Amino acid sequence: MKGGYTGKILRVNLTDKSISSIPTEKYEEFGGGHGIGSAVFFDLVGDQLPFDAFDPRNLIIMMNSPFSGTFMPGSGRCEVQGLAPGLYPIEWFGHSNFGGRFTAQLKFAGWDGIVVEGKADKPVWINIIDDKVTIEDANGVWGMDTWDTQQEVARRVVPELKHGEWADLSNSCYTTQVPAVVCCGPAGENLSRIACLLHGAGSQAALGGYGALFGSKNLKAISAIGSGSVPIADPKAFMDARLWFRQFQWDVDNPREPEKFAQRGYSLINGAPSGGNVSNGSLPLVPARAAACASCPRGCRMRLASGDSNESVCAGSMFARIGSSGFMGMGGGGGDASKMPAILNGKLTRQANDLMHKFGLGHWQLMATSGYISYLHRQGIIGKGKEYECDLPFDQSSTFAYHEALYRLLSAREGKFGDLAAEAAARMAEKLGRYDEDVNSGALRLSYWGTQEHYSSQVEVEWGFGSLLGERDLMLHMMANYPLHWMAMSGNPYLTAEEASKLYAEAMVPYQDDRYLVDYGEGPTGVYSDSKVKQVAWVKHYEKFWIGAGGFCGWRWPMCITNNTADRRGATPQAEPKFWNAVTGDNKTFGDYMELGHKIYTLDRSIWVLQGRHRDMEVFPDYVYDNPSRGGSEMPMFIDGKWVYDAGQGRALDREKTEEFKSKFYAFEGYNPENGYPKRDTLEKMNLKKVADQLEKQGKLG
Amino acid sequence: MPGSKKPDKEAAAKKKFSRRDFIATGGAVVAVDALISTTTADAAPASAAPAPTRYPASKGYLVYDSKKCAGCTTCMLACSLVHYGEQNLSLSRIQIMQDSFGKFPDDVVMAPCRQCLTPPCVINCPVGAAFIDEENGNIRRIDAEKCIGCKTCLAMCPQQPHRTVWNHKINKSTKCDLCLDTPYWNEKGGVNGKQACVESCPMKAIKFVTTPPDQKETEGYDVNLRNDYWYNLGLVENSTHIPPAMASSQRKPGAFKPKPKAKE
Numbered sequence: 010m011k012g013g014y015t016g017k018i019l020r021v022n023l024t025d026k027s028i029s030s031i032p033t034e035k036y037e038e039f040g041g042g043h044g045i046g047s048a049v050f051f052d053l054v055g056d057q058l059p060f061d062a063f064d065p066r067n068l069i070i071m072m073n074s075p076f077s078g079t080f081m082p083g084s085g086r087c088e089v090q091g092l093a094p095g096l097y098p099i100e101w102f103g104h105s106n107f108g109g110r111f112t113a114q115l116k117f118a119g120w121d122g123i124v125v126e127g128k129a130d131k132p133v134w135i136n137i138i139d140d141k142v143t144i145e146d147a148n149g150v151w152g153m154d155t156w157d158t159q160q161e162v163a164r165r166v167v168p169e170l171k172h173g174e175w176a177d178l179s180n181s182c183y184t185t186q187v188p189a190v191v192c193c194g195p196a197g198e199n200l201s202r203i204a205c206l207l208h209g210a211g212s213q214a215a216l217g218g219y220g221a222l223f224g225s226k227n228l229k230a231i232s233a234i235g236s237g238s239v240p241i242a243d244p245k246a247f248m249d250a251r252l253w254f255r256q257f258q259w260d261v262d263n264p265r266e267p268e269k270f271a272q273r274g275y276s277l278i279n280g281a282p283s284g285g286n287v288s289n290g291s292l293p294l295v296p297a298r299a300a301a302c303a304s305c306p307r308g309c310r311m312r313l314a315s316g317d318s319n320e321s322v323c324a325g326s327m328f329a330r331i332g333s334s335g336f337m338g339m340g341g342g343g344g345d346a347s348k349m350p351a352i353l354n355g356k357l358t359r360q361a362n363d364l365m366h367k368f369g370l371g372h373w374q375l376m377a378t379s380g381y382i383s384y385l386h387r388q389g390i391i392g393k394g395k396e397y398e399c400d401l402p403f404d405q406s407s408t409f410a411y412h413e414a415l416y417r418l419l420s421a422r423e424g425k426f427g428d429l430a431a432e433a434a435a436r437m438a439e440k441l442g443r444y445d446e447d448v449n450s451g452a453l454r455l456s457y458w459g460t461q462e463h464y465s466s467q468v469e470v471e472w473g474f475g476s477l478l479g480e481r482d483l484m485l486h487m488m489a490n491y492p493l494h495w496m497a498m499s500g501n502p503y504l505t506a507e508e509a510s511k512l513y514a515e516a517m518v519p520y521q522d523d524r525y526l527v528d529y530g531e532g533p534t535g536v537y538s539d540s541k542v543k544q545v546a547w548v549k550h551y552e553k554f555w556i557g558a559g560g561f562c563g564w565r566w567p568m569c570i571t572n573n574t575a576d577r578r579g580a581t582p583q584a585e586p587k588f589w590n591a592v593t594g595d596n597k598t599f600g601d602y603m604e605l606g607h608k609i610y611t612l613d614r615s616i617w618v619l620q621g622r623h624r625d626m627e628v629f630p631d632y633v634y635d636n637p638s639r640g641g642s643e644m645p646m647f648i649d650g651k652w653v654y655d656a657g658q659g660r661a662l663d664r665e666k667t668e669e670f671k672s673k674f675y676a677f678e679g680y681n682p683e684n685g686y687p688k689r690d691t692l693e694k695m696n697l698k699k700v701a702d703q704l705e706k707q708g709k710l711g
Numbered sequence: 712m713p714g715s716k717k718p719d720k721e722a723a724a725k726k727k728f729s730r731r732d733f734i735a736t737g738g739a740v741v742a743v744d745a746l747i748s749t750t751t752a753d754a755a756p757a758s759a760a761p762a763p764t765r766y767p768a769s770k771g772y773l774v775y776d777s778k779k780c781a782g783c784t785t786c787m788l789a790c791s792l793v794h795y796g797e798q799n800l801s802l803s804r805i806q807i808m809q810d811s812f813g814k815f816p817d818d819v820v821m822a823p824c825r826q827c828l829t830p831p832c833v834i835n836c837p838v839g840a841a842f843i844d845e846e847n848g849n850i851r852r853i854d855a856e857k858c859i860g861c862k863t864c865l866a867m868c869p870q871q872p873h874r875t876v877w878n879h880k881i882n883k884s885t886k887c888d889l890c891l892d893t894p895y896w897n898e899k900g901g902v903n904g905k906q907a908c909v910e911s912c913p914m915k916a917i918k919f920v921t922t923p924p925d926q927k928e929t930e931g932y933d934v935n936l937r938n939d940y941w942y943n944l945g946l947v948e949n950s951t952h953i954p955p956a957m958a959s960s961q962r963k964p965g966a967f968k969p970k971p972k973a974k975e
Binding site for chain 1: 784791795797798801802810819872877895897913938941943944948951953
């Protein structure tokens with residue numbers, strides 16, 4: 010077995026209570042993480058598609074990467090896969106991931122991943138202590154919130170557990186670590202499609218509704234703790250690589266140009282600790298530490314002296330802005346607090362967000378759903394005395410009490426309206442007969458697959474196209490969003506648009522000869538061009554291999570540019586193969602691995618096709634084509650022969666040109682432009698003949 | 712251990728007691744007491760303050776800042792990597808523990824070896840496997856070849872958690888050697904070299920020093936390694952503390968006092 014792997018994937022069947030393993034070696038060609046997860050899914054149930062997410066045949070796949078449990082920077086995320094109850098209009102084979110310590114402990118326990126099949130006849134949780142795996146009765150845990158669940162499960166795993174002391178796991182295998190537990194909350198138990206998985210105090214697998222997938226299987230939690238090793242193929246090279254990487258980190262004692270890079274706008278991109286928690290930025294500050302996921306040199310989270318908003322970032326720390334109608338407060342990345350709209354009550358804001366985590370509601374879909382509920386109330390469609398009776402105190406929407414009532418409604422499916430709203434925004438709109446009207450008008454901005462618009466699909470097009478040609482919100486901030494959008498928005502960019510475009514092109518192997526990869530203009534090299542086809546392909550391949558198969562964090566990778574080096578070059582594309590080869594013993598180039606990303610994307614796409622995907626479905630709602638952009642995105646654009654930063658204000662996407670772009674993209678990737686289906690020769694070149702055969706059986710070969 | 716001097720009594724102790732003999736004497740605590748009384752017949756009892764010349768001070772120590780630690784465990788993984796060529800938290804000779812639901816600063820415990828001036832692991836090892844390496848800066852070390860796996864050093868380390876570390880793969884005790892013996896690292900370690908945890912910590916929360924820290928409590932080791940750049944991240948020690956970067960617009964007279972620079 011190669012370095013980085015333990016050699017076996019845990020397979021748990023909740024229906025017949027059998028526990029077995031799958032040899033990882035069988036799936037090595039898919040790299041790890043998402044790649045192996047997709048391949049396992051196809052092998053186990055691909056021939057039975059389509060079926061529903063709540064069908065016991067659906068799988069919960071939680072895969073490790075070769076980096077899990079190592080100190081590869083920013084690689085601690087756990088990829089969750091399976092048919093996703095929260096995606097729309099079809100519960101696509103989706104993915105979500107979460108940070109923390111889970112993958113590390115799963116690896117130390119000796120497992121490269123978990124595949125859960127079937128459905129338990131009563132609530133259970135899975136207990137993994139090294140190679141000993143048991144299915145435990147969830148009596149007394151089912152019904153608990155996510156925080157209590159994790160702490161109670163940890164007590165059951167190691168009864169003598171004390172913070173700050175060694176515990177004997179078995180046969181003198183000691184650890185000072187607490188079990189890593191991931192679980193669903195009441196929302197998941199009640200099959201709310203907004204339900205997330207939670208690990209630790211604030212690490213969510215937020216997208217896709219995977220909490221409900223746990224709930225549908227009567228699975229409350231999975232706990233992992235281990236005392237084993239991650240084998241490393243070339244330990245010296247790995248240690249050298251880790252120390253080499255220090256140049257790309259924010260130097261906490263002596264940062265580069267702090268007067269510029271510690272200011273607003275840079276806190277999300279500079280790599281400085283703690284900047285992700287945006288709920289503790291106003292004076293007086295609550296004393297806190299930067300709290301990192303396993304292996305991460307950034308530590309974007311916080312743990313506070315008040316114990317609230319622990320380990321939460323971004324939407325998880327500011328969804329509920331109690332006492333404020335403004336935007337989020339200042340992040341921990343330093344800067345001028347006077348320019349930030351204050352959260353009027355930071356303490357209640359933090360505690361309201363914690364309540365969201367405790368109910369097990371995924372912040373990203375909760376945002377869309379709660380906003381839509383408010384909209385429906387304003388339109389007089391729901392409320393007291395209406396067909397959909399709803400007694401939420403809408404006149405107190407910025408109070409803690411409102412949020413508590415909202416979470417309870419959505420988690421418990423309380424009443425006729427609660428049952429409707431727990432279906433999440435897209436299905437709620439559909440059942441009200443309002444989907445076409447509200448989504449196409451932009452009143453409900455679900456731009457892609459039932460997930461809400463994140464950044465402008467009209468300007469920041471690689472995010473929009475990357476989501477549309479995927480199965481959910483792309484959520485890949487470090488591609489161009491934080492480094493470019495937020496750098497330009499700072500008002501004091503450290504690179505000119507031309508310099509940025511040059512450095513990006515150099516990093517984006519194998520397309521490094523194209524200078525226009527990050528041209529967001531509407532000219533011949535802009536958003537509908539061959540260059541954009543390459544950029545979107547690069548994004549999807551990077552997403553599938555390095556983020557998905559490598560377990561990378563989208564808040565740290567890719568790193569095409571950085572403020573932390575003198576020449577502003579980021580760690581991409583040098584770092585990725587340097588680390589991967591040192592850990593696994595492989596000897597491939599960055600380009601080789603990107604082609605593997607292409608393979609994984611093609612396999613995912615084939616699964617979507619088996620579920621019913623066709624190019625005709627890959628269209629944005631009308632408002633993206635008809636309504637001018639509201640601006641807000643400053644991106645590099647090549648206009649009239651010059652590189653500039655521009656917001657693209659007033660732009661709407663052109664339907665015809667978007668369709669032409671899609672045709673070019675399908676052809677570029679080896680898919681049939683007529684329908685978007687993968688072609689046989691493309692699949693066979695990737696050693697995916699059996700996938701081609703299955704597509705052909707369903708008459709869906711491209 | 713090549714090039715290391717050990718007192719003769721340690722060699723004698725090894726001859727007298729094999730692991731099998733030792734285990735056969737019964738419970739660990741009883742056995743430990745018995746051995747201390749036996750092996751210290753010609754030396755001061757463990758409870759008495761030993762003469763400084765008997766336990767020469769280490770020429771290197773790890774101090775740390777538990778308020779600066781982010782809990783990423785990079786130091787632990789670096790430690791196990793350079794010593795064993797694999798990454799394993801249980802084998803790491805520095806331990807970092809954290810509680811997701813805890814409150815700062817008690818949510819994190821950092822536990823490196825203290826290289827004690829009076830080292831209980833060395834004093835109480837029944838076979839002389841734990842020793843002071845006089846040729847390498849007086850680092851307190853454990854010779855795995857001599858260790859009989861009796862776990863006495865684990866029991867006798869007064870720190871919580873104990874800083875001697877059980878290696879369950881070889882059933883021996885191990886401990887921090889300040890990276891003197893790191894076959895999987897290209898750098899030279901020890902008191903005149905580098906330490907993997909210090910070098911790899913992204914928060915610079917671990918530091919190598921040569922002056923013996925105060926031995927009484929944790930304060931001598933758990934020191935302030937933060938400066939104003941840290942506080943400017945919004946990570947303050949108390950709620951009256953205003954980071955300098957925020958002070959220009961928020962400061963009232965007398966409200967802000969600069970924190971002292973990091974001390975060793």
